[in-house]
Structure formats: structure tokens, C-alpha cells
Amino acid sequence: MKVSCTVWSRGKDGDNIKFLPIAIKESGGVLQFESLLTGKPFTEVKQKYFGHKRKKYHPAELLSPKQLELIDWAEIKRNDFEEYKQSLEEIMTEWNAHVREQRILAFAKLLIGLESMKYQLVVENIQNQSEETQIPSLLNDVLTMYSCRRWEDWALEARIIAGEAYRTAKLENNQMANALIYVLFSFQHYKQYKHSIDSKNSLIKVG
Known part of the structure; x- marks a missing residue:
């Protein structure tokens, strides 16, 4: 040239x-x-x-110490860095499972909040949940999903939880004053059910 x-x-x-x-x-x-x-x-x-050439990092390497703490990997990273480096895929799988679970809970709260006309209260509750679970995008995730024409599977599961909480709240209190508490109860039932299903599937695979 x-x-x-x-x-x-x-x-x-x-x-x-x-x-x-x-x-x-x-x-x-x-x-x-x-x-x-x-x-x-x-x-x-x-x-x-x-621009500056940046090293390519595995998504798991971008998780903060607090995020790793929530999925029980922070101590392993501190004490056995080699094991941590070899387990990045596993770490990311566990983090994604954590995010999915928290989205389900937050979305169920949102649905109940809209039904009970307590939208602002629920938004504040989800913001607190976002901080506690170290998922900054949590509120935006559920609001975006709610506006979608087609909901993903985690949102559909959240709807089942919200439906159970709604029915229980209506039976106990027509004003649904404790609706969010029933969401937490329903969510715990959901987690126990999922755990039992996963355990059965694991036994079937082993057998």
C-alpha cells in the first residue's frame, strides 16, 4: 500500500x-x-x-466476593485458588441457579403487589431483595419480563407461586394484608418440591 x-x-x-x-x-x-x-x-x-487490549475473563471470575459468598465459593477461592480456577463452569452454573431462583421470588412478589394494589411496597421489597442477594438488575429483570408478550419458564413458575399465595391470602384475609408473607411461604414450598424432584432424578440417574 x-x-x-x-x-x-x-x-x-x-x-x-x-x-x-x-x-x-x-x-x-x-x-x-x-x-x-x-x-x-x-x-x-x-x-x-x-483501545486497550483486555484479558478475556470467564464470567465467574467477574463475580464479586459477596456474590461468591452467597453460593459458598468465596472461602474456596481464598484457600484453594487452583480449585477455584478449575471450577469456573460449576461456579457459574450455581450463580445462574441463584439468580433464577431469586427472579422467581421477585416476580411472584410483583404479581401479588399488582393484584393487591401495593405496587410501591413491593418495588421497595424487591429492591431490598436485590441488595441482599447481590443481583443489581433484579428489579429491572422482573419488570422487563412482566412487559414481555411471552414469559420465560421462571416467570411462569413464579405465577404458580403467586397464585397459591393469592388463594391463601384471600382465605385468611380479604384485604390481602399479609399477601407478601404468603408469597414467602409458597416460595419455600416450591423450593422443597423442586429439591425433592431433583433428588429423585439424581437417584434415577445413579440407578
Whole structure:
């Protein structure tokens, strides 16, 4: 590749301008040329176009110490870093399961809040849940899902939990004053049921 670089044939005003062809190699030549032309270091010119090259991290490596603590991996990372590095896929699987579970609970709360006309109370509750569970996007996740035309499976499971809580609350209190408490009860029943199903499936696989 060649470009024309404007140079002066002599140093006086009115002198003819010549165009000097300068050969530029395809790999890095243009950047080197700009470096020579501007007097800037090559690395600075390269950074201008490509930015800083960043090491690619596994998503699990981006989890904070508090997030790792919630899924019982923080201590392992501190005491056995090699095991931690070899378990990144497992860590991410456990974190995703944690996020999914908390989305289900938060979405069930949202549905009950809308039904009981206590939207602001429920939003504040979900914000607190977001902080406790170290999932910053939790409120946005459930609000976005609610506005979707088609709900994902975790939202459908949350609807079952909310339905059970709603029926119980209506039987106990027509004003649904304790609806959120019943959501927590229903959620615990859901977790126990899921755990029993998972245990049975594990036994079937082993057998």
C-alpha cells in the first residue's frame, strides 16, 4: 500500500510542493506512519484506534466476593485458588441457579403487589431483595419480563407461586394484608418440591 505524503522541495515560501510516495506495510504500517508523522509513540497511536487490549475473563471470575459468598465459593477461592480456577463452569452454573431462583421470588412478589394494589411496597421489597442477594438488575429483570408478550419458564413458575399465595391470602384475609408473607411461604414450598424432584432424578440417574 502506498500513500502520498506532502513534503517541501525547499524551505522558502512559494516553493513547489512535491508528493513523495511512502511505502507502508499492511501490518501496522499505517499506524507507524502516523506515529512518524505526528511524533506520537506507536503505542499511543495504536491505542487511539484499538483501545486497550483486555484479558478475556470467564464470567465467574467477574463475580464479586459477596456474590461468591452467597453460593459458598468465596472461602474456596481464598484457600484453594487452583480449585477455584478449575471450577469456573460449576461456579457459574450455581450463580445462574441463584439468580433464577431469586427472579422467581421477585416476580411472584410483583404479581401479588399488582393484584393487591401495593405496587410501591413491593418495588421497595424487591429492591431490598436485590441488595441482599447481590443481583443489581433484579428489579429491572422482573419488570422487563412482566412487559414481555411471552414469559420465560421462571416467570411462569413464579405465577404458580403467586397464585397459591393469592388463594391463601384471600382465605385468611380479604384485604390481602399479609399477601407478601404468603408469597414467602409458597416460595419455600416450591423450593422443597423442586429439591425433592431433583433428588429423585439424581437417584434415577445413579440407578
